[in-house]
Amino acid sequence: MRIDIVTLFPEVALAPLSDSIIQRARDAGLVEVAAHQLRDWSEDKHRRVDDTPCGGGQGMVLQPGPIFAAVEALRRPDTRVILMTPQGRPFLQETARRFASEGHLLILCGHYEGVDHRVVEALVDEEVSIGDYVLTNGAIAAAVVCDAVIRLLPGALGDARSSEEESFSDPTRLEAPAYTRPVDFRGLKVPEVLLSGNHAKIREWKEEQSIERTRSNRPDLLA
Numbered sequence: 001m002r003i004d005i006v007t008l009f010p011e012v013a014l015a016p017l018s019d020s021i022i023q024r025a026r027d028a029g030l031v032e033v034a035a036h037q038l039r040d041w042s043e044d045k046h047r048r049v050d051d052t053p054c055g056g057g058q059g060m061v062l063q064p065g066p067i068f069a070a071v072e073a074l075r076r077p078d079t080r081v082i083l084m085t086p087q088g089r090p091f092l093q094e095t096a097r098r099f100a101s102e103g104h105l106l107i108l109c110g111h112y113e114g115v116d117h118r119v120v121e122a123l124v125d126e127e128v129s130i131g132d133y134v135l136t137n138g139a140i141a142a143a144v145v146c147d148a149v150i151r152l153l154p155g156a157l158g159d160a161r162s163s164e165e166e167s168f169s170d171p172t173r174l175e176a177p178a179y180t181r182p183v184d185f186r187g188l189k190v191p192e193v194l195l196s197g198n199h200a201k202i203r204e205w206k207e208e209q210s211i212e213r214t215r216s217n218r219p220d221l222l223a
């Protein structure tokens with residue numbers, strides 16, 4: 001798989017993808033990731049990529065020219081063009097799973113007031129939001145998407161079961177709580193059942209706890 005990110009802040013987008021599990025996946029050749037400076041496609045002598053909004057209003061809007069040029073330079077026959085925007089469809093675990101089966105993701109990041117809407121009309125396959133809040137630019141949002149996608153690639157996690165038995169594997173459930181040693185920490189004890197060696201009972205306990213945790217923190221998922 002290959003992922004290209006087009007942004008005004010390539011270093012911000014790449015920093016979270018340059019360590020630990022994700023860097024190891026990159027080193028192992030499971031994914032190639034590149035972040036590109038949008039200004040490299042500006043034809044302006046000051047490398048400008050934005051202008052004031054037509055019809056008035058505050059802030060600046062990213063112009064279509066540099067973004068069209070970037071997509072035309074980077075697009076392949078199997079490319080899916082993703083725009084990071086708070087106006088997009090929510091990015092969920094099932095979106096991450098779907099993206100992980102693509103050959104090439106080309107992720108466009110906005111800044112200021114966002115991007116000229118002709119980009120959405122003519123270039124973008126999918127608009128994606130990482131949540132109902134507004135970030136200053138799309139670089140961090142792109143890194144979030146890449147992290148969630150790359151860890152799902154076969155071979156990225158030490159144990160493939162980690163991504164099969166976790167929160168949202170079943171979209172209506174959070175994972176059960178986890179404990180490790182010491183079994184008694186300052187009088188706080190690991191639940192007996194997890195030390196029993198009885199796998200049927202442990203499974204049953206995890207199922208109950210998973211429902212309980214979902215009910216407590218994310219009742220919207222159970223509904």
Ligand code: SAM
Nearest residue numbers: 084085086110113114129130134135137138141
């Ligand atoms: N004016 C836009 C609006 O109200 O919808 C917000 C623009 S935001 C300040 C600048 C850029 O940050 C967006 O173009 C997008 O790339 C990125 N961004 C901000 N919040 C985001 C979110 N929740 N999910 C994905 N991208 C986001």
